Amino acid sequence: MTLSPTRDSEVTPGGPAAARIGLEARAASSTPVTDREWWRTAAIFQVYVRSFADGNGDGIGDLAGVRSRLGYLASLGIDAIWFTPWYRSPLADGGYDVEDYRAIHPDFGTVAEAEALISEAAALGIRTIVDVVPNHVSDQHAWFREALASEPGSDARARFWFRDGKGPNGDLPPGNWPSSFSGSTWTRTMNPDGTPGQWYLHLFTPEQPDLNWDHPDVRREHEDVLRFWFDRGVAGVRIDSAALVAKDPELPEIDGEYAAGQHPNLDRDDLHEIYRGWRTIAEDYSGVLVGEIWLADLKRFALYLRPDEIHMAFNFDFMSRPWGADGFRAAITETLAAHEPVGAPATWVLSNHDVTRPVTRFGRADSAFAFDAKRFGTPSDLVVGARRARAAAMLVAALPGALYVYQGDELGLPEVEDIPLDRLEDPMHFRSGGVDPGRDGCRVPIPWTNDAANAGFSPDGTDAAPWLPQPADWARYSVTAQQDDPTSTLTLYRRMLELRRGDDLQHGAFAWQDDTSDVIAFRRGALLHLTNCGTTNVPLPDDADVVLASGPLTDHTLPADTSVWLAVHSV
Ligand code: GLC
Ligand code: CA
Numbered sequence: 098m099t100l101s102p103t104r105d106s107e108v109t110p111g112g113p114a115a116a117r118i119g120l121e122a123r124a125a126s127s128t129p130v131t132d133r134e135w136w137r138t139a140a141i142f143q144v145y146v147r148s149f150a151d152g153n154g155d156g157i158g159d160l161a162g163v164r165s166r167l168g169y170l171a172s173l174g175i176d177a178i179w180f181t182p183w184y185r186s187p188l189a190d191g192g193y194d195v196e197d198y199r200a201i202h203p204d205f206g207t208v209a210e211a212e213a214l215i216s217e218a219a220a221l222g223i224r225t226i227v228d229v230v231p232n233h234v235s236d237q238h239a240w241f242r243e244a245l246a247s248e249p250g251s252d253a254r255a256r257f258w259f260r261d262g263k264g265p266n267g268d269l270p271p272g273n274w275p276s277s278f279s280g281s282t283w284t285r286t287m288n289p290d291g292t293p294g295q296w297y298l299h300l301f302t303p304e305q306p307d308l309n310w311d312h313p314d315v316r317r318e319h320e321d322v323l324r325f326w327f328d329r330g331v332a333g334v335r336i337d338s339a340a341l342v343a344k345d346p347e348l349p350e351i352d353g354e355y356a357a358g359q360h361p362n363l364d365r366d367d368l369h370e371i372y373r374g375w376r377t378i379a380e381d382y383s384g385v386l387v388g389e390i391w392l393a394d395l396k397r398f399a400l401y402l403r404p405d406e407i408h409m410a411f412n413f414d415f416m417s418r419p420w421g422a423d424g425f426r427a428a429i430t431e432t433l434a435a436h437e438p439v440g441a442p443a444t445w446v447l448s449n450h451d452v453t454r455p456v457t458r459f460g461r462a463d464s465a466f467a468f469d470a471k472r473f474g475t476p477s478d479l480v481v482g483a484r485r486a487r488a489a490a491m492l493v494a495a496l497p498g499a500l501y502v503y504q505g506d507e508l509g510l511p512e513v514e515d516i517p518l519d520r521l522e523d524p525m526h527f528r529s530g531g532v533d534p535g536r537d538g539c540r541v542p543i544p545w546t547n548d549a550a551n552a553g554f555s556p557d558g559t560d561a562a563p564w565l566p567q568p569a570d571w572a573r574y575s576v577t578a579q580q581d582d583p584t585s586t587l588t589l590y591r592r593m594l595e596l597r598r599g600d601d602l603q604h605g606a607f608a609w610q611d612d613t614s615d616v617i618a619f620r621r622g623a624l625l626h627l628t629n630c631g632t633t634n635v636p637l638p639d640d641a642d643v644v645l646a647s648g649p650l651t652d653h654t655l656p657a658d659t660s661v662w663l664a665v666h667s668v
Contacts, residue, residue: 136333136385136408137442138603139176140500140594141226145450146183146205147191147564148542149504154559156551158542160206164214166545167221169576173507174594177224179335179387181450183211187237189304190524191450191540193228193337194235198322208329215330224332226387231319231371232338233305240314241306245286249295256312258298258348259286271296272348274362277341278302280528298348300341300362302524310343310371323378333385336372336407340390343367357397364397372406379408387411387444395435402441409499412444416452419465420485422615422630429496429619433607436498443498447489448506454539457512459485468525471533473514483509484658487589487647488628491660492617494593495626497607502590505543508574509586512538513567520566541565544575553577592645596662616655625663629655640666 144163152161160183170178182192185200192202201211215225234241240256247253249261260271262285270283277300284303288294298307308315323334343365351361358366372386379386388410392398395414401407412432418424432443447455452466460482461475486509494500516537521527526535542563546553550560552572572578579585596602605622615631624644629635634654637643641663643650648659655661 133383135176135224136499138497138499140174140494140502140597141177141179142170142173142175143179143181143449143501143503145181145191145504145540147188148540150543150545151551151555151559151561151563154555154561155204156542156555156561156563157204158554159204160201160210160214164210164217167214167218167223170218170223171221173591174598175223175502177226177332178218179226179333179501180228182228182230182337186235187304188522189235189302191522191536193230194233194237194302194305195230196235196237197239198229199325212329219330225330226333226335226385227326227331228335228337229319229322229326230337231308231310232342233299233301233307236304236306244297244306246289254295256309256315257306258309258344259295260298260348262296266293267295268293272298272350274298274300274348274351276300276528277338278525278528279530279533298344300338302528304524307344308342309346310367311346316371316374320374320378323375323384327378327382327384331384333387333408334375334379335387335389336375337389339372339388339401339407339410340364340368340392342371357394364392364394369400369403369406372401376405376407385409395431399435399439399441402436402439404440409442409444411446411449411501413446415493416446416448417466419463420459420489420630422617422628425492425617425628425630426609426612430609433497443496444501445493445496445498446501447486447493448503448539449501450503450540451536452539454510454512455486455489455506456482456509457514457538458482459489468533471535473534477511479511481658482511483586484648487586488658488660490590491593491645491647491662492626492628494597495602495619495621495624495660495662497621500597503539505539507587507590508544508576508579510541510543510574513541513565514538515568516541516566522565537565541567541571544571544573544578546577547572547575548577589645589647596645620665623665625665626660627655627663628660629657632657637661637663638665642666 147158149158150162150166152159152165183201183205184195185197185202186192186194201207218225244253244257261267263269274282276282282298282300283296285296286294299305300307340363345361349361386407388401388407390398390410391413415428418428436443457477458464460477460479521535521537523535523537525533542554544552549557551563552567552575554563555561579587601622601624608620610618616635617628619626625641634656637653637655644662644664646661
């Protein structure tokens, strides 16, 4: 791991300092699986199934691969796994185009294997969260095929948004809503006799027709799907694109300002009633709902987190901020303030399967994340990026609330930016006319070992090419390359997650220590967290012992781009 900084001998992780202040962790196996409130402080690991581990040697990640790596996940010290969609799907959008919610994608396995996985993980103290996509289904879903085979105006079409086209021959789209994936949001259908037919709405790709949530079947079906997976033992559901689901039935053009809750397709007031219904079902199973909610207005965001709605939602405000003390501090303050009135925990997210890997992002001159800013050839200093990604990991792990870790971030993987163009699969790339590199670069199969073919992504002795090519030097980030190295990013994550299970980071009161300088400083109980976002070394306080640091400390100072956890003497 040449990209990772080394810690100097001054830093002795754990030991007496950690024990004295109650940081010393519970053993991973003692996860209180009966604690209904587990999710409030959980560390949740995101598995992108297709790229996590291949169990049968075809180069595609699968449930057998995940099952074979449960020991690894337990050793990381996580509380739950969130699986991106693992259902039967044509994979036009990486599985967010669901053909059948009650079937596992045949490349990944079977429902019986999913059940086995859920219970094997539970035996290790790890809960399972599945991903449900209420905004749309695949164009191969039985409902959409039925709709295409049915007449305009039929009930089968009313589950979606079918409209006649504009213009004399109906050959102009019915509207001009922008797509989350660029390009048009309307696609024309073909009638069974081969003549051009009606159009249908899709906020994402044409392979993802939007559902009409005013239709009772749509609501009932999703509620059944929730029960189907809760009955199979899952502990929670991630709700995809949760703020886009309800539409103004007139589908008016989007022009100008809207009163809160009245935008034609974003954050509509009607959504709250839908998620209250989901909450009732979740409560029957003590399940938890996690919303994917991209909203700039944190007050509106928090409305979804009221006690009878969604339990928690991803914090994209923090994730979108560039490296820097003022922005991070503002995001933390605003996030905690927005969550407090509704009693929901904040969540902390550095990345996921949709965004640039932190190592690459934080090494860029502009390290903010924005979908519309992604471009090929943006330079990144990966040495700086790796240092900052480690420091940021400790920062988010120290904040109150739930923590999300995307697979591979614990290995310090960079974004893969040189995937051959003819191997890219992400529709975001193609729909941008090739301008946006897309999201494949953070979805490259995980390196497990340093000697085997495919960096051990597939089982020993199989040399199938992974579905997305791995860089030639990928093995140096592998788990085996890192697991015994005290300076590796994997070792840092393990120790960090272990310490995070201690009392201070689970329950310690949060208090800012300083709100002006380049050093982010706050207390969690008897733990003092510091992140140096400036450019010069900063002296560490004398009355505190180092518990863990994200990089080398020199002469009792905290270098730039480094975080440290300190045990404070005078509590
Ligand atoms: C969410 C998912 C993303 C997907 C989109 C459409 O944003 O995280 O991967 O493409 O929804 O379902
Ligand atoms: Ca496989």
